[in-house]
Amino acid sequence: MSGDALITVDGLVKTFGEGDAATHVLKGLDLEIPPGDMAALLGPSGSGKSTLLSILGTLMQPSGGHYTMLGRDLISASAGELTDFRNHHIGFVFQFHHLLPDFNALENVIFPAAVASGRETRTARDRGRELLRRVGLEDRIEYRASELSGGQKQRVAIARALMNQPELVLADEPTGNLDRESADRVMELLVEINKEEGTAFLISTHDERIADNCRRQIRMVDGQVV
Amino acid sequence: MxxxxxxxxxxxxxxxxxTGLLLTGVALGVFVFVFMSALIGGLAVYLIERTVGDIPHVTVEAPSRDPQVLVSDVPGTLGVVQKGTSQRNALRNADAFLPLIASLPGTEAVSPEIVGNGFLIRGQSTAPVGLTGVEPGKLSAIADIAGNLVAGTPDLTNSTIIVGRTLAEDLGVSLGQVVTMRSDRGVERSLVIGGLFELGVESLDARAAFVSLSTARVLFELPQGLSRIEIKLTDLNQADAHAARIAAETGLKATSWTQGNAQLIDGLNAQARSGNLIKGFALLTIVIGVASALLLSTxxxxxxxxxxxxxxxxxxxxxxVFILQGAFIGLIGGVAGAGLGYLALSPFPRPDTISPGSFPIDVRQGAFGLAILLTACGAILASILPARSASRVDPVSVIGQ
Incomplete structure (x- = not known):
């Protein structure tokens, strides 16, 4: 394992249920993601991609194994510490945009920063506007989620994921709910951000065409990386 | 934050x-709380005013003399305490205490009195009376006799007597007629009916009579001193403390009206407890309403x-986030309900000024601040369950939805 890896996962195990009803989803998985990586996570349904992303995103605790990010052991961290770590170092883009419906685009983007500081600072608003400009939505700042198209919503979600300048963005089927044109636009944006800002992306997808945009591909079969 | x-x-x-419906529900609950506070408080004021308004709030009497202890001849009994009967209990040096009693803060009126029993005689008709001798001009210091006169004047002279209307009817006498008053000391005096009163209390209208203090001195053979001093206070709720202070400063026996009206106090306390129960239910309704609405939102x-x-x-x-929602609903709903209550209850006259049959509501006792405070606290408490429920939402379970 490399000492300067962004993420190091060693022997990761995740089991749901107990006894005869136990389902072993991750079976001693090893993985290393260097800073600024652009990796696609491929695999059939049930191979454990989403579970792996949840654990890497500190949303779920593994049943066993080791997981460090930025040199920090995230297995032994408390729930509060994980929440804080997640807020500052990890961004999420989901298949469904999951924007807050009562907030406009700018408010959605700056949410991670506002919730960290307890207020909406001018700095956060300026960065939120800059991110929305970056994703091509500078003219949609005041629009609510219901007033945006599918592709636009996903671009707002990308801007939100980048708000706190995380080292890693986890994207779970980010284009899975978009038409081809929108999907291409979103993917171009992710690649562009990766190149320009050095943010690492781990993108879970079934789509080989999307995976081809990434520098490397990680394939999962039956709870292990192959 | x-x-x-x-x-x-x-x-x-x-x-x-x-949100509007929720605020309306909370406001209505607070209105019920305020209304019940004003109604129960108003009823208490009204009842006390009707019951205690015409009696002394503090009565000062001579302290009981040390009883005699006698050797008992009953087997198993060592001694017997016997109340002294050799002389009348009277405030011999009352004049020395009167200025002090009158100057105490909270004193509204002081009435030095000589009281005793006797018979009022008119021809062959006699009627037992409780006679009170008062200083001229102080006839209505305690009970509003002057305000309840149905005939005559409240001015007492050494030759006049003011009697209850029922008593006058029993004796068949009317205003201006002469009656004979015979005291329990055996002294008789002819007096002119100077006034007839009707308080609406049968025991007083049929048995009470008033004469001047000097007439009472003659009838009860008490050339100096008094039987008692009756005091009316500006705030009758201070009667216990006032009585204790008089007793401490004068060494006399001072009795608060509450000691002789335990049943009334009991009744008022029971009424207050019933009111608190209803107010508690109103608060409970608010808490359940807020909790269920926020839980739904969760x-x-x-x-x-x-x-x-x-x-x-x-x-x-x-x-x-959820507790702040509860606090806002409680605070705004509370203020709205209290404001609504104030507007609705303000037109009602004070219960101590209303006539019988009116609605005794006292807006001053609406407990507006308490209602707002309890509602806000209740709503915050109500939001804790939904808030805890919300905080336990598992992000993983909703991300795939």
Missing amino acids: IYALKIAFRYLGANKTQ YRRGPEIGIMRAMGASQGFVVL
């Missing part, structure tokens, strides 16, 4: 109908809350 407040307001504003907003948690919102932040 500020950002949590923004989200709380945004959530409340997102569904204006539900379920409806589960996915959003999960995303917030994924984006780094702590459990404490989510709890704060």
Whole structure:
């Protein structure tokens, strides 16, 4: 394992249920993601991609194994510490945009920063506007989620994921709910951000065409990386 | 805190109908609370005024003389305490205490009196009376005799007597006629009926009579001193403390009206307890209403809350968002309900000024501040369950939805 890896996962195990009803989803998985990586996570349904992303995103605790990010052991961290770590170092883009419906685009983007500081600072608003400009939505700042198209919503979600300048963005089927044109636009944006800002992306997808945009591909079969 | 407040307001504003209904429900609950406070408080004022308004709030008498202890001849009994009967209990040096008693703060009126029993005689008709000798001009210091006169004047002279209307009818006498008053000391005096009163209390209207203090001195053979001093206070709720102070400063026996009206106090306390129960139910309704509405909101907003948690919102932040919603609903609903109550109850006259048959509501006892405070606290408490429920939403379970 490399000492300067962004993420190091060693022997990761995740089991749901107990006894005869136990389902072993991750079976001693090893993985290393260097800073600024652009990796696609491929695999059939049930191979454990989403579970792996949840654990890497500190949303779920593994049943066993080791997981460090930025040199920090995230297995032994408390729930509060994980929440804080997640807020500052990890961004999420989901298949469904999951924007807050009562907030406009700018408010959605700056949410991670506002919730960290307890207020909406001018700095956060300026960065939120800059991110929305970056994703091509500078003219949609005041629009609510219901007033945006599918592709636009996903671009707002990308801007939100980048708000706190995380080292890693986890994207779970980010284009899975978009038409081809929108999907291409979103993917171009992710690649562009990766190149320009050095943010690492781990993108879970079934789509080989999307995976081809990434520098490397990680394939999962039956709870292990192959 | 500020950002949590923004989200709380945004959530409340997102569904204006539900928030409006919730605020209305809370306001109505607070209105019931305020109304019950004003009604129970008003009833207490009214009852006390009707019951205690015409009696002394504190009565000062001579302290009981040390009883005699006699050797008992009953087997198993060592001694017997026997009340002294050799002389009348009287305030021999009352004049020395009167200025002090009259100067005590909270004293509204002081009436030195000589009281005793006797018979009022008219021809062959006699009637037992309780006779009170009062200083001229102080006839109505305690009971409003002057205000309840149905005939004659309240001015007492050494040759006049004011009697209850029923007593006059029993004796068949009317205003201006002469009657004979024979005291329990055996002294007789002819007096002119100078006035007839009707207090509406049968025991007084049929048995009470008033003469001047000097006439009473003659009838009861008490050339100096008094039987008692009756005191009326500006605040009758201070009677116990006032009586204790007089007793401490004069060494005399001072009795508060509450000691002789335990049943009334009991009744008022029972009434207050009933009112508190109703107010408690009103608060409970508010708490359940707020809790259920916020719980519903928790379920409806589960996915959003999960995303917030994924984006780094702590459990404490989510709890704060929901508690702030509860606090806002409680505070605004409380203020609205209290304001509504004040507007609705203000037109009612004070219960100590109303006539029998009117609605005894005392807006001063609406407990507006308490209602707002309890409602806000209740709503905050009510929001704790939904808040805890919201904070436990698992982000993973909602991300795939």
